Amino acid sequence: MSGASVSGSRHAHEAWSPERGQEIIADHIALEGATMPILHAMQETFGYVPQDAIPLIADAMNLSRAEVHGVFTFYHDFRHEPAGRHIVKVCVAEACQAAGARETSPKFEKALDCAFGETRPDGQVTLEPIYCLGLCACAPSAMVDGRLVGLIDDEAIAEIAAEVRS
Numbered sequence: 001m002s003g004a005s006v007s008g009s010r011h012a013h014e015a016w017s018p019e020r021g022q023e024i025i026a027d028h029i030a031l032e033g034a035t036m037p038i039l040h041a042m043q044e045t046f047g048y049v050p051q052d053a054i055p056l057i058a059d060a061m062n063l064s065r066a067e068v069h070g071v072f073t074f075y076h077d078f079r080h081e082p083a084g085r086h087i088v089k090v091c092v093a094e095a096c097q098a099a100g101a102r103e104t105s106p107k108f109e110k111a112l113d114c115a116f117g118e119t120r121p122d123g124q125v126t127l128e129p130i131y132c133l134g135l136c137a138c139a140p141s142a143m144v145d146g147r148l149v150g151l152i153d154d155e156a157i158a159e160i161a162a163e164v165r166s
């Protein structure tokens with residue numbers, strides 16, 4: 001790969017079940033301000049926060065569903081729908097913008113045939129903007145299924161597009 005590949009991991013997401021949701025809640029309920037950690041753990045486990053999780057969290061936290069829903073929708077990091085099989089996050093923060101992300105971002109959309117913030121209809125890839133991956137020295141940067149890739153150029157984009165076809 002022409003871009004600098006730094007590190008990475010990918011684990012498959014579990015299918016949602018209320019029982020698993022309750023387990024996650026039980027694991028985090030004792031934490032201070034447990035709503036956010038529970039939402040993060042839900043997304044980590046299922047790849048998104050299922051709508052059905054909201055009433056379970058509300059009951060456990062003694063909050064109204066509207067309050068939990070408000071937290072969920074306020075933070076753009078939380079996905080409302082299952083993610084694609086591959087997740088490509090492209091850094092659009094300042095250092096990457098200065099290093100060419102303004103040009104590479106639309107190229108990602110074209111190469112992956114997917115708009116930012118969306119999952120392709122075939123479910124193969126989700127494309128998301130992200131604000132600094134801590135890889136500014138190798139800007140412009142992206143993350144592919146948890147693996148950091150720096151020095152993004154046309155060749156790297158083509159290789160990432162080929163990777164998400166699998």
Ligand code: FES
Binds near residue numbers: 132
């Ligand atoms: S600004 Fe893109 S990795 Fe820091």
